[in-house]
Amino acid sequence: MKAYSIDLREKIVAAHIQEKISIRQVAIRFAVSKSLVQKLVKQQQVEGNLQPKQRDKPQFSHLTNAEVELRELVVENQDATLVELCELFALKTGNWVSRTAMCCALQKLGLNRKKNIAE
Known part of the structure; x- marks a missing residue:
């Protein structure tokens, strides 16, 4: 607005x-x-003024350009929880991300973490 x-x-x-x-x-x-x-x-x-405040810059995410690493992590660790994926990502890249950020990144990539029951 x-x-x-x-x-x-x-x-x-x-x-x-x-x-x-x-x-x-x-x-x-x-x-x-x-x-x-x-x-x-x-x-x-x-x-002493009525100037509109400047909006903050959007926060940077380490997951923005890490599509390849995320896909590899999910393929290698199909049963991993979000927290475990965050820990594995931190070990692999040296950058810690939150559980929420990991979930959003996986959803954007269309990576489903649910087990396949039909097997």
Whole structure:
């Protein structure tokens, strides 16, 4: 979602501080949430500006370019749990990843860890 314009942010804060309108009434007037009005008023008081905050960069995952290693691990260790695959990946590459990251990476690659019952 795009950040609200600085002009709108200034109008929201001015309505609350200068016109002495309650936060709830300001939120209704500008069709925004009450928490946004609270956040903007606090930001104006603490930081002295109403600039939108920069979004964090996406976090880097060691599994992003490790498709070959993951496929090898799954083939060699078909009965391994996610935690065991994380440990094996750490031993193989020297990079530890979380169980959740491992699960997401396996799903993206379409690697099924369930045993084949039809055998």
